[in-house]
Amino acid sequence: MEKIELKETGLNNVFTFIARDGSKRLATKSLVRGKPDEKTLKVWNDEYRIWDPYHSKLAALLVKGASIPLKKDSTVLYLGAANGTTVSHVSDIVSEGTVFAVELSPRAMKDLIRVSAPRKNLVPILADASHPVTYKNMVTEVDIIYQDVAQREQAEIATMNAGLFLKKSGFLILIIKSRSIDSTKKAHDVIHDEIKRLEDFFKIKEKIDLEPFHSDHAAVIAEYRK
Ligand SMILES: C[S@@+](CC[C@H](N)C(=O)[O-])C[C@H]1O[C@@H](n2cnc3c(N)ncnc32)[C@H](O)[C@@H]1O
Known part of the structure; x- marks a missing residue:
């Protein structure tokens, strides 16, 4: 299994990680499981929801x-x-x-x-x-x-x-x-x-x-x- 390294951003539950294509991405640790159509990452037992700056002005x-x-x-x-x-x-x-x-x-x-x-x-x-x-x-x-x-x-x-x-x-x-x-x-x-x-x-x-x-x-x- 591929190892993903999450880095803290200083905002609670918000992390960056390097995607397979080498780009730096943002994700939030899911408070509840993401929707079936949502892009997520699994790290150990936790789920992280990808947060796209092109779709969210806050990101x-x-x-x-x-x-x-x-x-x-x-x-x-x-x-x-x-x-x-x-x-x-x-x-x-x-x-x-x-x-x-x-x-x-x-x-x-x-x-x-x-x-x-x-x-x-x-x-x-x-x-x-x-x-x-x-x-x-x-x-x-x-x-x-x-x-x-x-x-x-x-x-x-x-x-x-x-x-x-x-x-x-x-x-x-x-x-x-x-x-x-x-x-x-x-x-x-x-x-x-x-x-x-x-x-x-x-x-x-x-x-x-x-x-x-x-x-x-x-x-x-x-x-x-x-
Ligand atoms: C640009 S979208 C918001 C996108 C959202 N913040 C996000 O990042 O996922 C603007 C939203 O504001 C709502 N809106 C516009 N005028 C409003 C008002 N006076 N009160 C509450 N919502 C309003 C619109 O219906 C629309 O859903």
């Missing part, structure tokens, strides 16, 4: 060297969970924490419910992130907001959710899709304007563009000044 952020403030016991509010691809890896990372996963599309929610069913730390919520009052009774105070809603008003959505749920000195990881905000402006200007809107409430820690994994996308990591 791209990690590969690009960002310092991601997720801990094993973090409580996370994840806005724009879609069908659960990235959120399932966040659930692997915060193995002793909780992820509240908000998604607007009922269709995506069907998949998200399937992903969450075996994961005790993942709570799916069908709601509109621009109306956080509607899920106020379902979400506790959180350490981190991860937002990837691909919408206009991204900074406003982040600020409203932070006001209700983010603890003092908690972190925001905001994925900015420049074309969702204004297709007529240059990506760089759109990102600059969104950051300006955040600055009244957040101290910006890092700004990272997600090329070559996700074109026209950037991520901002910011600390909440409550």
